[in-house]
Structure formats: structure tokens, C-alpha cells
Amino acid sequence: xxxxxKIKHYTNLLEKPLSRGRQEVSLSAFAFLFSExxxxxxxxxxxxxxxxxxLEDAGYAVGARVLELLCHREKVADSLEKGTEHEDEYxxxxxxxxxxxxxxxxxxxxxxxxGAFVAGIVKGVLDSAGFPAVVTAHFVPMEGQQRPxxxxxxxxxxxxxxxxxxxx
Amino acid sequence: xxxxxxxxxxxxxxxxxRVNAELFTLTYGAMVRQLLTDLEEVDVVxxxxxxxxxxxxxxxxxxxxxxxxxxxxxxxxxxxxVIAKVGLKMFxxxxxxxxxxxxxxxxxxxxxDDNPLVDFVELPxxxxxxxxxxxxxxxxxxxxxxxxxKTEITWIRDxxxxxxxxxxxxxxxxQIPEEYxxxxxx
Numbered sequence: 262x263x264x265x266x267k268i269k270h271y272t273n274l275l276e277k278p279l280s281r282g283r284q285e286v287s288l289s290a291f292a293f294l295f296s297e298x299x300x301x302x303x304x305x306x307x308x309x310x311x312x313x314x315x316l317e318d319a320g321y322a323v324g325a326r327v328l329e330l331l332c333h334r335e336k337v338a339d340s341l342e343k344g345t346e347h348e349d350e351y352x353x354x355x356x357x358x359x360x361x362x363x364x365x366x367x368x369x370x371x372x373x374x375x376g377a378f379v380a381g382i383v384k385g386v387l388d389s390a391g392f393p394a395v396v397t398a399h400f401v402p403m404e405g406q407q408r409p410x411x412x413x414x415x416x417x418x419x420x421x422x423x424x425x426x427x428x429x
Numbered sequence: 430x431x432x433x434x435x436x437x438x439x440x441x442x443x444x445x446x447r448v449n450a451e452l453f454t455l456t457y458g459a460m461v462r463q464l465l466t467d468l469e470e471v472d473v474v475x476x477x478x479x480x481x482x483x484x485x486x487x488x489x490x491x492x493x494x495x496x497x498x499x500x501x502x503x504x505x506x507x508x509x510x511v512i513a514k515v516g517l518k519m520f521x522x523x524x525x526x527x528x529x530x531x532x533x534x535x536x537x538x539x540x541x542d543d544n545p546l547v548d549f550v551e552l553p554x555x556x557x558x559x560x561x562x563x564x565x566x567x568x569x570x571x572x573x574x575x576x577x578x579k580t581e582i583t584w585i586r587d588x589x590x591x592x593x594x595x596x597x598x599x600x601x602x603x604q605i606p607e608e609y610x611x612x613x614x615x
């Protein structure tokens with residue numbers, strides 16, 4: 262099983278300096294890699310829900326680690342809103358999500374959203390920070406715009422809200 | 430039209446959109462983990478990584494040619510330099526060095542000291558046979574095949590296996606002459 266017998270030289274790896282935190286790669290390198298990731302997963306699943314789930318899991322693994330290394334993007338997301346219907350819901354929306362920029366969805370895949378990967382990253386970050394939540398990605402069609410916005414919906418777990426109430 | 434001046438790797442890298450390397454590294458890690466969970470056998474994963482790299486390389490070459498303005502390489506030596514100094518820089522933000530040419534000039538070593546794919550990675554004992562960066566060998570093979578060069582690429586040194594650098598051996602098997610879909614004289 263992955264993870265068993267994993268880390269032999271744990272201390273050595275942690276002792277390495279984080280000096281190169283600001284390195285970059287080309288956007289297209291990331292886009293190519295992500296595209297292969299999606300294509301590979303397509304061969305492993307039977308339906309869209311499973312595909313999104315797998316992408317979300319992959320993203321989760323990223324998020325759990327990225328919390329320490331932050332600086333995800335140069336600019337902040339387009340907007341952060343609080344949901345009106347439920348106390349525990351927040352939304353982050355973005356006009357053109359990085360992972361969706363170079364991906365086109367064939368018609369027979371309907372509502373599939375590669376934002377599931379980003380949702381997974383957000384979930385991973387929140388979980389590691391002690392704010393468990395259910396995170397999903399949704400397309401929101403916008404009037405007058407060709408491509409829909411992507412909204413990441415965050416629904417915090419009960420315990421988070423209870424804790425906020427206690428501390429607030 | 431005035432001849433296009435080939436750009437340096439640094440110039441191209443500065444002019445294109447970039448993303449945080451850590452996102453790239455972690456995404457690659459997530460992908461390798463998925464492959465290991467699904468496929469289990471290290472040899473199968475190595476092959477899969479190579480195939481994925483090949484798919485990427487076949488598409489990446491178009492972008493490379495479009496953005497770098499390089500003219501046709503005169504010989505394989507030039508190809509090697511272009512990969513090391515322009516290609517790798519443009520996409521991964523790092524350069525490699527070319528060395529160990531064989532006497533016929535048909536194979537060389539590409540040595541990378543810096544490799545964004547492997548930041549924060551350690552191989553557990555159970556996966557010692559894994560060529561973690563095998564996607565790279567696929568990318569180079571795929572890209573070169575699209576410009577008429579059939580190559581064979583093997584790993585000589587791997588830092589995740591305890592070596593001091595990453596060394597790829599690139600061997601030119603044959604040049605495939607370009608085939609046109611129709612003949613002029615028919």
C-alpha cells in the first residue's frame with residue numbers, strides 16, 4: 262500500500278532549505294501535465310462523477326502539501342462570497358480557472374468540471390489547517406460571456422462552526 | 430520576410446506565462462502516486478510515464494518551434510544544445526548540460542542538476558526501480574520523433590537513487606525523412 266514503509270531519511274529531507282520557493286515553470290508545462298492527468302484518469306473510470314472524484318483526490322494530495330509552501334497564484338481570486346442560504350457556505354469564484362483554461366469538454370461529458378482538481382486542493386489546504394469542509398466546483402453560466410465562471414463552493418463542517426461560535 | 434532570429438531560452442521563459450513550480454511539482458507527484466496505486470508494478474508505471482511524456486512531447490514540439498524561432502538544426506549536436514539550453518529552459522525553467530558524445534556523434538548525455546519534477550520527493554524502499562522522472566524521457570523522445578528523429582533514451586544517473594545529478598542518455602536511432610502525402614510527378 263502506498264505510504265507504508267515510506268520515509269527512511271525523513272529528517273534529511275526536512276532539513277533541506279526551502280530557498281527555492283519562488284521558482285517557476287511555464288504555464289504550458291503545467292497545462293500539458295494536467296491534460297495528461299485528466300486523460301489518464303478518463304481511461305480508469307466509467308463516468309464523470311468518478312472522474313471528478315479522482316481529480317479531487319489528486320488535488321487533495323496537492324493541497325495538503327501546498328499549505329506549507331503557499332503562494333499559489335500571483336493574484337487573488339476574483340471574488341470571495343458568503344452563501345445566502347446556509348451559514349456554513351462560502352464561495353470563491355474565478356472567471357477563467359487555470360485548469361480550465363486549456364481544456365475543452367466534449368459534449369458527451371456534459372457537466373464535467375476540471376475544477377474538481379482545484380476543489381481538491383482547497384479541501385486539502387483547509388483540512389490540513391484544521392477547517393474540514395466539503396468543497397466542490399461548479400460552472401455558473403454568466404450572461405454575455407462565452408465561458409461560464411467557475412465557483413468553488415466550500416461548506417464547512419459542523420465542528421468548525423461550533424468552534425467559531427465558541428471563539429467568537 | 431526578414432529571417433527570424435532565434436531567441437535564447439531565458440528570453441522566451443521571461444516572455445511566457447508562468448506558474449508556481451511547486452504547483453507543478455505537487456501535481457506531478459499526485460499523478461505518479463495515482464499511477465502507482467492503479468498499476469502497482471514499477472515497470473508498468475515507468476512505461477506509462479514514458480508514454481504520457483511521449484504524448485506531451487508530440488504536442489509540445491509545436492509550441493517549442495513556434496516560440497523559439499529556431500531554424501532547422503544542422504546536426505544532432507545542435508539538436509542536443511537546443512534541447513538543453515532552450516527547450517528545457519522554456520518549459521521547466523532550468524538548463525541542462527550536454528556531454529559524453531560518442532565518436533560518431535549519434536548519442537550524448539543530457540545532465541540536469543536542477544529538476545523541478547523532484548522537489549521534496551524521496552523514493553521509498555519498495556519503489557527503488559521507479560524512474561520517477563520518466564515522463565521527461567518520453568517528452569524528449571516524442572518531441573524529437575515529430576521532427577523526424579527516432580531516438581532511444583535511457584537513465585544513467587538519478588538523484589532519487591542516490592546519484593549526484595540526473596543524466597539521460599539520448600541515442601539517435603535513425604532520421605526518418607519527411608514523407609509528403611502526395612507525389613508531385615503523379
